[in-house]
Amino acid sequence: AQSVTQLGSHVSVSEGALVLxxxxxSSSVPPYxxxxxxxxxxxLQLLLKYTSAATLVKGINGFxxxxxxxxxSFHLTKPSAHMSDAAEYFCAVGSGGGADGLTFGKGTHLIIxx
Amino acid sequence: xxxxxxxxxxxxxxxxxxxxxWCDPISGHATLYWYRQxxxxxxxxxxxxxxxxxxxxxQLPKDRFSAERLKGVDSTLKIQPAELGDSAMYxxxxxxxxxGGRPGTGELFFGEGSRLxxx
Numbered sequence: 001a002q003s004v005t006q007l008g009s010h011v012s013v014s015e016g017a018l019v020l021x022x023x024x025x026s027s028s029v030p031p032y033x034x035x036x037x038x039x040x041x042x043x044l045q046l047l048l049k050y051t052s053a054a055t056l057v058k059g060i061n062g063f064x065x066x067x068x069x070x071x072x073s074f075h076l077t078k079p080s081a082h083m084s085d086a087a088e089y090f091c092a093v094g095s096g097g098g099a100d101g102l103t104f105g106k107g108t109h110l111i112i113x114x
Numbered sequence: 115x116x117x118x119x120x121x122x123x124x125x126x127x128x129x130x131x132x133x134x135x136w137c138d139p140i141s142g143h144a145t146l147y148w149y150r151q152x153x154x155x156x157x158x159x160x161x162x163x164x165x166x167x168x169x170x171x172x173q174l175p176k177d178r179f180s181a182e183r184l185k186g187v188d189s190t191l192k193i194q195p196a197e198l199g200d201s202a203m204y205x206x207x208x209x210x211x212x213x214g215g216r217p218g219t220g221e222l223f224f225g226e227g228s229r230l231x232x233x
Contacts, residue, residue, distance in 0.1 A: 004156075032220040043118075043205055043224035044157070051220070090156050094220035101147055101170065102222055104156035 002027045002093045006105035014113045019063075019078040021108045023091035026072065033074040034092040034102060035065055044090065050074060061085070086112045116140040118225035120206050126231045132194035135228045138187070139208030145169075147222065148181055148191050149205040157205055163189060196232045203227045 007022040025031055032051050036044040048059025055067040061084075065076045074091060088109050092102040119138040127133050139146050144165050149157035160179065162170040165186040174181065178197070183189040193200055207222040 043226045101159040106156045
């Protein structure tokens with residue numbers, strides 16, 4: 001069984017400040033990990049993915065995440081927040097193979113203060 | 115860029131009525147998923163198809179929900195009768211097939227969703 005825990009349902013940062021969204025996973029097999037972003041009334045868009053290659057993964061819009069097996073974590077960061085980053089962010093875990101559904105966390109709402 | 119198409123984008127219905135959602139995945143994607151996302155929560159898998167066959171429908175409320183993918187391409191999700199608690203965003207996603215001995219990355223490509231409001 002797989003599960004994802006996202007710490008903090010809401011995170012608020014000032015424009016230009018560091019963004020840190022936390023994700024911890026549980027998986028009985030080597031995990032494939034994903035971060036998706038969702039804007040209001042839209043579907044989910046892939047930000048980045050970890051698929052057992054490099055542990056530091058770079059994604060779109062300046063986001064990156066680091067896979068830490070010892071901590072079972074896959075936290076999402078961005079050095080400098082922009083107003084356009086305000087959205088809902090979801091961490092997800094899969095077992096890979098392209099034929100298995102993903103298990104999503106409950107999401108973190110990112111608020112950017114001007 | 116190829117996209118997953120869903121319709122309708124928005125649906126308002128009264129409880130006890132029937133409602134249907136349609137999804138057309140990215141061409142060549144053998145696996146299709148329907149997720150339900152209640153406001154303020156993460157998506158939860160309802161049903162997964164591999165071509166025209168159901169792979170996982172363990173979380174589908176089968177007394178009122180049904181899903182089909184008759185020709186292994188587009189899919190329909192139906193609710194009959196709708197209940198107040200069914201108000202949610204219904205997301206369709208697809209993923210490319212494994213092939214050439216290489217494992218897929220498990221990435222899902224999502225449509226824009228169908229938002230259902232049951233009154």
